[in-house]
Amino acid sequence: MARLELRNVTRRFGDFVAVDDVSLSIESGEFFTLLGPSGCGKTTILRMIAGFDLPDAGQILLDGQDLADTPAEKRPVHTVFQNYALFPHLTVAENIAFPLRMARRPESEQRSMLNEMLEQVHLVDKAAAYPHELSGGQKQRVALARGLVNRPRLLLLDEPLGALDAKLREEMQVDLINLQRDVGITFVFVTHAQVEALALSHRIAVMNAGRVEQLDEPSKLYSAPQNRFVADFIGQINQLEAQVVEAAHGHLRLAVAGLGEIVAPPLAEAKAGDKGVYAIRPEQVRIGIHDEVSELKNHFSGEVKSLLYQGDVTVYRVGLANGAMLEALLPNSASGRAQLFEAGDAVKLGWRHDAGMFLHD
Amino acid sequence: MSGPPFVFLLLFFVAPSVIMVLASFRYPGEFGGLAPLFADTQTLHGLTVETYEFFFSDIIYGYVFLKSIFVALATTLICLLLAYPLALLIARSPKKSRDLMVLLVVLPFASNFLVRVYAWMIILGPQAAFSQAVNGVLALFGMEPVHLLFSPFAVLVGMVYVHLPFMVLPLYTNLEKHDPALLDAAQDLGANVWHRFWRVTFPLSLPGIFSGSALVFIPVLGMFAIPDILGGTGDMLIGNLIKEQFLGTRDWPFGSTLSIMLTVTVLLIVWLTTRLAGRGRHYA
Ligand SMILES: Nc1ncnc2c1ncn2[C@@H]1O[C@H](COP(=O)(O)OP(=O)(O)OP(=O)(O)O)[C@@H](O)[C@H]1O
Ligand SMILES: [Mg+2]
Numbered sequence: 001m002a003r004l005e006l007r008n009v010t011r012r013f014g015d016f017v018a019v020d021d022v023s024l025s026i027e028s029g030e031f032f033t034l035l036g037p038s039g040c041g042k043t044t045i046l047r048m049i050a051g052f053d054l055p056d057a058g059q060i061l062l063d064g065q066d067l068a069d070t071p072a073e074k075r076p077v078h079t080v081f082q083n084y085a086l087f088p089h090l091t092v093a094e095n096i097a098f099p100l101r102m103a104r105r106p107e108s109e110q111r112s113m114l115n116e117m118l119e120q121v122h123l124v125d126k127a128a129a130y131p132h133e134l135s136g137g138q139k140q141r142v143a144l145a146r147g148l149v150n151r152p153r154l155l156l157l158d159e160p161l162g163a164l165d166a167k168l169r170e171e172m173q174v175d176l177i178n179l180q181r182d183v184g185i186t187f188v189f190v191t192h193a194q195v196e197a198l199a200l201s202h203r204i205a206v207m208n209a210g211r212v213e214q215l216d217e218p219s220k221l222y223s224a225p226q227n228r229f230v231a232d233f234i235g236q237i238n239q240l241e242a243q244v245v246e247a248a249h250g251h252l253r254l255a256v257a258g259l260g261e262i263v264a265p266p267l268a269e270a271k272a273g274d275k276g277v278y279a280i281r282p283e284q285v286r287i288g289i290h291d292e293v294s295e296l297k298n299h300f301s302g303e304v305k306s307l308l309y310q311g312d313v314t315v316y317r318v319g320l321a322n323g324a325m326l327e328a329l330l331p332n333s334a335s336g337r338a339q340l341f342e343a344g345d346a347v348k349l350g351w352r353h354d355a356g357m358f359l360h361d
Numbered sequence: 362m363s364g365p366p367f368v369f370l371l372l373f374f375v376a377p378s379v380i381m382v383l384a385s386f387r388y389p390g391e392f393g394g395l396a397p398l399f400a401d402t403q404t405l406h407g408l409t410v411e412t413y414e415f416f417f418s419d420i421i422y423g424y425v426f427l428k429s430i431f432v433a434l435a436t437t438l439i440c441l442l443l444a445y446p447l448a449l450l451i452a453r454s455p456k457k458s459r460d461l462m463v464l465l466v467v468l469p470f471a472s473n474f475l476v477r478v479y480a481w482m483i484i485l486g487p488q489a490a491f492s493q494a495v496n497g498v499l500a501l502f503g504m505e506p507v508h509l510l511f512s513p514f515a516v517l518v519g520m521v522y523v524h525l526p527f528m529v530l531p532l533y534t535n536l537e538k539h540d541p542a543l544l545d546a547a548q549d550l551g552a553n554v555w556h557r558f559w560r561v562t563f564p565l566s567l568p569g570i571f572s573g574s575a576l577v578f579i580p581v582l583g584m585f586a587i588p589d590i591l592g593g594t595g596d597m598l599i600g601n602l603i604k605e606q607f608l609g610t611r612d613w614p615f616g617s618t619l620s621i622m623l624t625v626t627v628l629l630i631v632w633l634t635t636r637l638a639g640r641g642r643h644y645a
Contacts, residue, residue, distance in 0.1 A: 050549055051549075052545060052548075052549075072548045072549055073548045073549075073550075073551050073552055073553050074551075077549075078549055078550060079545075079546070079549045081542055081545070081546060083542060085540065085542040085543050085545065085546035086546075087543060087546075087547075087561060088565070089564045089565055098547070098550050098552075098560075099550040099551050102550055102551030102552050102556060103551055146550065147550075150550075150551070
């Protein structure tokens with residue numbers, strides 16, 4: 001049985017549908033992420049799971065039990081809020097012990113659970129400090145500890161790393177992965193940062209305008225997005241207008257604007273005449289001046305129009321002879337130089353025929 | 362401390378207090394005022410501690426002080442009990458209606474203080490509907506009718522009525538600043554309505570409770586107009602006593618002594634409560 005199940009959950013605010021017929025199932029011990037742009041309904045879903053809001057239609061089941069009649073304070077579900085919401089009048093230890101006291105656990109048990117948690121999040125020496133005496137990362141860890149200490153069946157995290165700077169964020173991501181593995185509690189994590197989602201999650205539900213666009217493992221989402229929105233939202237991708245010319249068993253033949261006819265991997269639901277885009281990730285596009293590129297099935301000549309040096313990699317924007325503009329990404333590790341090509345260089349672009357894909361509009 | 366606050370304090374607190382202290386060691390003048398410091402006549406002049414001896418020799422003054430402190434405490438407590446739900450209601454109302462509600466709270470200030478107190482004379486008077494209703498209910502239980510006006514009850518009603526806004530406003534200002542996410546967090550972590558109030562809202566509102574209580578307690582302790590009007594003749598508080606020294610018996614030195622005692626009492630109580638309140642409140 002799934003730990004958490006959403007069945008056709010819908011939430012409207014007036015005429016506006018914030019969450020639109022969402023169904024998903026989260027397994028025990030999973031690190032599950034809701035990923036989507038601002039306003040797509042992520043927080044609304046979390047609030048319904050936590051019990052602060054009720055669905056207008058559909059059901060939310062925890063271990064098979066409908067939560068509809070259980071008030072927030074009775075749900076074995078805890079939340080880490082975006083701005084932590086630590087109690088300013090309580091010390092770190094009192095904050096973390098709060099759910100234990102509310103659950104009326106025996107004193108001795110409270111103490112041992114508290115101490116164990118303090119050690120787990122490395123806050124033993126801050127136990128007597130007040131929240132305003134803590135750094136952002138420490139507050140973050142208090143909030144996490146407070147959510148985890150009473151061993152909820154589900155921990156909800158609403159953009160918990162949003163308020164931290166980039167460096168700390170990366171550190172906390174590692175901590176979060178380790179912590180989740182150690183405590184074995186199911187996490188439902190909300191973020192609009194795709195890099196974070198890819199790094200942390202076992203599975204991700206990509207959301208848009210209240211709907212789930214795709215639910216998959218991170219690598220699947222990246223390599224096989226099911227539609228333009230997902231392809232666009234997760235990482236960088238080149239997109240060119242395309243139409244299906246022939247849908248055969250082993251391949252698709254596409255007419256791509258600016259490239260002409262191209263062969264792409266097959267797609268079950270595609271048929272001749274379908275319109276959409278031909279999409280390819282920049283790192284799949286090989287760029288060179290020699291003939292090794294020409295040996296690839298899809299290859300074109302072009303000119304470097306501009307380049308974006310990013311330290312570890314450089315992104316080249318290449319205008320092709322037949323009008324298309326493509327981005328190609330090259331790591332800077334191999335050469336001792338910062339970049340291999342200059343703007344104005346004549347280059348060849350090429351990629352394996354299974355690197356690109358057709359996506360419906 | 363330096364700069365404008367210091368000048369302010371010097372001008373409006375220290376200077377008057379010093380004048381009072383000096384006056385308390387003088388003899389009263391023949392027709393009010395103070396007797397001269399230097400004179401070659403037989404009349405009293407120079408400095409004396411007579412007023413202090415007088416104050417401590419008669420138990421009646423200690424009694425009036427205690428009674429006044431009790432009235433001030435009772436008023437503060439009743440104001441707190443009435444104001445807290447109201448302030449909470451305003452603070453949790455939609456933003457648009459809050460300003461209107463605050464305006465309604467301070468609206469009584471638009472009319473004269475004395476007029477408002479006299480209005481209570483009418484409300485509590487024996488012919489008024491309120492008194493008759495109260496006595497009607499008492500009669501149902503076979504009890505004697507009571508006289509509401511000119512009683513400690515009337516004084517308390519007047520005190521509470523006049524000072525209620527001074528409790529509501531600081532409480533509201535405090536409660537309005539509370540982050541609603543804290544209540545969500547508390548509920549999320551298992552706290553029911555009762556625990557959410559007593560473990561989150563209430564402790565966070567303590568600064569508001571203390572400033573509201575000070576704003577009610579201190580003026581009530583020195584108040585003379587309300588007991589004068591609503592309390593009848595038997596009900597003397599410190600304020601009445603002091604006023605009597607200056608305007609009635611014209612004994613300025615003793616009036617000054619009483620004022621100093623009042624100031625010392627207030628400072629002592631404020632010091633005590635801030636010490637108590639300061640314990641365990643490290644948050645901003
Ligand atoms: N109480 C409410 N009343 C009216 N509209 C609401 C309410 N709560 C949310 N909405 C709307 O529902 C939509 C989804 O809101 P939600 O907070 O779930 O978005 P989100 O995905 O969490 O966005 P963000 O990443 O910005 O936090 C938004 O357009 C928001 O304006
Ligand atoms: Mg949100």
